[in-house]
Amino acid sequence: MQQVELGANSSGIDLFDVRRAYRRWAPIYDTTFGRLVDAGRRHAIDIINRRKGSVLEVGVGTGLALPRYARHLQITGIDVSPDMLDKARARADKHNLGHVVALQEMDAGRLEFADEKFDTVVAMYVMTVVPDPEQVMRELERVCAPGGEVILINHFSQDEGLRGLIERLVAPLASTLGWHPIFPVERVLGRSGLRLTETCSLRPLGLFSMLRFIKQPHLASDTRLKTEALAGHGQLNPASV
Numbered sequence: 001m002q003q004v005e006l007g008a009n010s011s012g013i014d015l016f017d018v019r020r021a022y023r024r025w026a027p028i029y030d031t032t033f034g035r036l037v038d039a040g041r042r043h044a045i046d047i048i049n050r051r052k053g054s055v056l057e058v059g060v061g062t063g064l065a066l067p068r069y070a071r072h073l074q075i076t077g078i079d080v081s082p083d084m085l086d087k088a089r090a091r092a093d094k095h096n097l098g099h100v101v102a103l104q105e106m107d108a109g110r111l112e113f114a115d116e117k118f119d120t121v122v123a124m125y126v127m128t129v130v131p132d133p134e135q136v137m138r139e140l141e142r143v144c145a146p147g148g149e150v151i152l153i154n155h156f157s158q159d160e161g162l163r164g165l166i167e168r169l170v171a172p173l174a175s176t177l178g179w180h181p182i183f184p185v186e187r188v189l190g191r192s193g194l195r196l197t198e199t200c201s202l203r204p205l206g207l208f209s210m211l212r213f214i215k216q217p218h219l220a221s222d223t224r225l226k227t228e229a230l231a232g233h234g235q236l237n238p239a240s241v
């Protein structure tokens with residue numbers, strides 16, 4: 001297992017904060033936040049259950065989704081918190097979930113999977129708590145097969161209104177809370193290989209949204225990678241790409 005690096009970044013949250021926060025959350029998660037946001041989780045799983053093949057659930061947490069995935073799917077879950085993962089493993093054992101093929105401790109920003117391995121990649125209530133959301137989006141895109149789907153359920157912040165004010169007030173507590181109260185949707189929209197196909201707001205109170213992306217076919221992603229590689233060496237010549 002690759003060692004996860006600890007260290008603060010510009011978000012003010014690091015993996016140490018995340019693990020510490022979820023060590024505290026693990027015993028009470030299912031009956032508190034986990035229950036509050038169940039509507040969004042069900043919505044995503046209903047969509048995923050209509051698909052085929054392999055699913056990667058990033059930030060699987062205590063595994064609340066696991067018993068709900070259809071048995072024709074092959075589910076892999078990863079999470080950086082050993083305490084949350086212990087709960088997920090216990091749930092998979094208790095419900096005898098043979099379609100859950102692996103539950104691994106792993107950083108979403110450094111996935112230890114081959115490119116294009118999964119038909120569906122889902123991250124529910126995760127992007128606001130990872131230290132580097134842009135890097136995680138890069139990884140979700142990388143491990144998703146061309147034509148596959150990346151599905152996010154997340155809270156996205158507002159600039160205006162009471163909600164915007166509250167988000168700005170609690171923002172300095174990011175590392176204590178273990179999540180980013182201020183999280184504009186643009187932070188997950190930067191991947192050219194992921195085409196946004198659907199957005200919808202979810203209960204409770206529209207506080208969370210679902211975003212569905214399709215991973216673009218090979219040509220686009222190969223061309224983009226080549227472009228990035230050339231740009232990195234200061235040799236970008238669009239005509240040659």
Ligand SMILES: C[S@@+](CC[C@H](N)C(=O)[O-])C[C@H]1O[C@@H](n2cnc3c(N)ncnc32)[C@H](O)[C@@H]1O
Pocket residue numbers: 018022034041058059060061062063064065078079080081084106107108109123124125126129130131
């Ligand atoms: C709010 S919980 C969501 C859990 C689950 N997806 C659900 O629907 O209830 C966020 C989860 O993301 C995990 N997480 C945070 N940062 C992570 C990272 N960099 N890599 C993997 N998991 C991470 C946390 O440990 C936690 O279990």
